[in-house]
Amino acid sequence: MTGDVPQQRPAPFSLLLPVYGNDDPAQFTRAFSSSVDAQTLPPDEVVVVQDGAITAALETAVAKAVASTGVPVVRVRIPERGGLANALTAGLAACSHDIVARMDADDVSLSSRFERQLAKVHEGFDLVGTGMLEFAHDTSEVIGRRTPPTGAANIAKYARFHDPFNHPTVMYRRAAVDRAGGYEDIGLMEDYWLFARMIHSGARVENLPDPLLMYRVGAGAYSRRGGRRQFEAELSLQRALRSIRFTTRAQFCRNITVRGIYRFVPVGMRTRLYRRLIARGFKNTGV
Incomplete structure (x- = not known):
């Protein structure tokens, strides 16, 4: 007998999305939609971490996004703002799946982002980042492009001077993050410190050079x-x-x-x- 060979079901993954009081409700709505409902391979769950008090308008935007999507959403509320490292640590603990994708509340994911990243994770990688395009206000007006290094040797070499991953773009295995010691607060560089320790601890890493996320560059960036x-x-x-x-x-x-x-x-x-x-x-x- 002959027949179609069944395709391997993609491993489930969580989307980790922190929000805090200064986030813009409209930008959050766009970020959520682009990384959940508009993806060719949507996440199996979304973990929204509320880092401290948020505005009523942002609370409404989060509630509407949760109600309108068909993807399960877990909300983690931290009473007092503790910073990004603390929020991501709390969020990772709440994720149901070992594979976790990062997203910020003011960026925009391109539709094939997670499908392409998960394919690399299935090849055995523990940490996969992508390139990204920068915009200020309108995503139709690109003001910059960040293309990360590719290949384990180039990434490790680059990491000795600069963060080799665009943090908002990454997808990683939580087990590999835990082995490296997780996020630790160190100014605005908690991601660099984590990724260096992941490389140092033997994690398999890769970047997709194509821009799969649009990164908003705010006035105070x-x-x-x-x-x-x-x-x-x-x-x-x-x-x-x-x-x-x-x-x-x-x-x-x-x-x-x-x-x-x-x-x-x-x-x-x-x-x-x-x-x-x-x-x-x-x-x-x-x-």
């Missing part, structure tokens, strides 16, 4: 990357990377010098440097 407080977070990160021997002494000194200076240059110059040197990649410079 580059100002938040500078200043004394962020320099101190940078110093803590570099000391942490060195403490696990992820970087060499020479790399530590270089990173403190180059990335440290970056924290104190004027916002306009910081924006240009980011786009020229970081968003477009150090992957071909031998760092």
Whole structure:
């Protein structure tokens, strides 16, 4: 007898989406719809983490999204805002599935994002990121593109100087995140610190270079990357990377010098440097 060979059912996965008081209700609605109802392969559940108090308008938007989708939604409410690392830790604990996709409340996922990422996870990868397009207000007006490094060797090399993954795009195995120690608060760089530890602990990692998410660049995106407080977070990160021997002494000194200076240059110059040197990649410079 002959017949069609049954296709393997995709592994179930959770979508982890944190929200906090400053999120815009309309942007949340668009983010939720694009990453749940508009996907060619929708998540099997959505975990929405409310980090502290939110506005009545945002509460209404979340409630409407939950009521209108056919995908089960789990809501995690944290009474006092504790920051992204804390929110993601709470959200991961609430996820029913080992495979988890990340999403922010003001970005837009392209329709094939999860289908393509899950295919890579099925190949045995523990962490899969993608490229992304930047926009300010209207998604029809792209102002930048971030193409991440690909291949384990290139990703590991790139990670010695800069975060090799676009955090809002990632899909990962929760078990691999747990093995690396999970999220830890370290300024705005909790994702970089986690991904470095995942690489260091032997996780299989990959990036899809194609942009599968549209990332909203807010008015304060580059100002938040500078200043004394962020320099101190940078110093803590570099000391942490060195403490696990992820970087060499020479790399530590270089990173403190180059990335440290970056924290104190004027916002306009910081924006240009980011786009020229970081968003477009150090992957071909031998760092």
